[in-house]
Amino acid sequence: MTQEKYRVVDVAGDKSSDVVWHLASVSHAQREAANGHAPAVLWFTGLSGSGKSTVANAVDKMLHDLGCKTYVLDGDNVRHGLNGDLGFSDTDRVENIRRIGEVSKLFVDAGLLVSTAFISPFVEDRASVRAQLNDSQYSNSQHSNSQFIEVYIDTPIEVCEQRDPKGLYKKARAGEIKNFTGIDSAYEQPINPEVHVKTAEQSIEACALQVVDYLKENGYIKV
Template sequence: MMEKNIKWHEGKVVKANRHKLHGHKSTLLWFTGLSGSGKSTIAVEVEKVLHEHGIHTYRLDGDNIRHGLNQDLSFSKEDRKENIRRVGEVSKLFVDAGVLTLAAFISPFKEDRAFVRSLFQQQEFIEIYVHANVQTCINRDPKGLYEKVDKGEIKGFTGIDSPYEIPESPEIIVDTEGQSIEKSVEQIVQYLKNNKLI
């Protein structure tokens, strides 16, 4: 519950001023998909391309955030919800600062992704569904997590014994089962150009 004595303090520099200073708009690219689908890998490469084009960027990654800001959270449904809530609010600050922000989080629940979207204006939240089926992700298993699930060392793992709710109408669908990282990056960057976001 919001403390009644807390008031928002307006500044004299707003998002539009920061856009003008940076020479580009700010938006949030929200990468969602199963563990091993390629979210983080693609986000890293997209950020590299954008940086090379003079775009001010910052990347938020699920594992990295849990090293600091969200290190107190578990993987229970309640804590996963709080994890996404915090990341959404942090992303909102970055976008307000005029920074094109990339967030790579499994974010398995539609309700949580809808909450993050609700924090942003039109075209400021770009949902990118990084599609790869469970078997493809198991075969890749870049962090050895699926192997641990198979051994019974991890419970409540998304896509195995905890649901992943597929986005119904994401702005972008990247199919990493049949498409290279390079093509996926090109697809995302082209979307940003086509929509005059960069």
């Protein structure tokens, strides 16, 4: 599929006046009560190779062991299906994150703690998803805290390149991959993330515990 065939949806322009939100028989509050914890999106952001997916899955396992209802949306996995028509230009990256934001809202409506592991390089896009979650029709949660929790996986690019688990940095340095975040495409660091994790300085278990402790300390899950 060529870049010219990619289509970024103009959400406002594509909406029909004939489309009306259908109210479910089981409410968001009822699902939250049944699950026994507050729903939220744990939005893991960071460079390729920073450890987003590894930490997100470690957190998911810890939460599952605590009896929480969870799911992980991984960047590569989603691009195998839902976002398989998108490339890696800035425009396609924006659409990639918009779609993930919409999917995340559905998981929140189901009362889950959903982790998303995406580079999501732009501050504006992450802020847009935060606004979608906190201002959506699902925001009638019994919990007063934000339903969007930004988790910054802060790993120096030198360390990410040393890890290079998929060989992508090597290809990007050789010019074989274009629009690679940190090399020839920008990454905008979170301004004030709820959780700031440094994988180069801590074990994966310690990083995951930092996230789970945040959820406990802020009342998302019962201690």
